[in-house]
Amino acid sequence: GEIMDAIGGYFELADCEQVDNFPHRNGVLLNTGRNALEYILRTIKQISHIYIPYFTCEVVLEPIKRLGIPYSYYHITPCFEIADDIKLGDNEYIIVNNYYGIKDRYISTLYNKYGEHMIVDCAQAFFAPVKSGIKAFYSSRKYVGVADGGVAYLGNEQPIDTSLYEEEPTASHSDHLIIRKEKGAEAGFKRYQANEEALDNQPIRRMSSVTKEALSRIDYEKIKARRLANWTVLEETLADKNQIQLPTTSEFECPMVYPYAVSNGQELRKRLIENKVFVAKYWPNVLPCKGFELEVSLANNVMALPIDQTYGVEYMERIVIIINEFNKRQ
Secondary structure (H helix, E strand, C coil): CCCCCCEECCCCCCCCCCCCCCCCCCCEEECCHHHHHHHHHHHCCCCCEEEEECCCCHHHHHHHHHCCCCEEEECECCCCCECCCCCCCCCEEEEEECHHHCCHHHHHHHHHHHHHHEEEEECCCCCCCCCCCCEEEEECCCCCCCCCCEEEEECCCCCCCHHHCCECCCHHHCHHHHHHHHHCHHHHHHHHHHHHHHCCCCCCCECCHHHHHHHHCCCHHHHHHHHHHHHHHHHHHHCCCCCCCCCCHHHCCCCCEEEEECCCHHHHHHHHHHCCEECECCCCCCCCCCCCHHHHHHHHHEEEEECCCCCCHHHHHHHHHHHHHHHHHC
């Protein structure tokens, strides 16, 4: 049979088009999402404590530990919302995740409760609207083919002058994007992982000019439309089998992946990967820890089905076929 291209994984280098609808031109443009968080934390005069979700990416801890800020974890519900009733003291802050880019509406309900003391983690929600006066950080790598890039919004804090920071050197992180373009996903994957590691413990730098340039040439409206169309195909066929209740598309701007939960997630993940559908696991570091069983089962059983703009509807139908076959055999 014909060899199908790998689905999912990460993006190849963005093709340049002449468009200029970059949604974050008013943000502070830095080298990574986690450094955008660090930049926000550095602008806050006093932080005595920060609450973070247990179900999150371990790199969020990097800047918190680096700045020596005391932190504690909170629980989330199966709908990816805060499970505990957290009351913040004067110098306390909370990081709230816009999971999979589908919690825009929920997060806007938290503005009234937490206001300036909330920092929204939009690493998975590149298109989530930016509310003035709200602290938030974004990352471009999960939505478009650039190697790095983070954006910080400071709410009403005073910015630190970014000319104090060096610019991120250009070529260092984009090997895997070029390899993907030339040789396909699996070839680039080792480099991709090396790039992910190379982003660890980087100092805050300004976004590289190459990344900035690439971001200014992407047609974001097209990306949104394609991702929503792909989401809809999966939603129409998988919703009744999905163990998590997902918000309707009117509740978010643009999804990162389609989260699909089944009780034997580990098995299905293997089957998808055998069929060259790469489903990223968020987050493998969520370790079994007493009291956090729900989070561990989310990490294990939620398939992040790819809906990237690089795929059309026929790819989505192929994913559906694989899943239906799998379900029949169960």
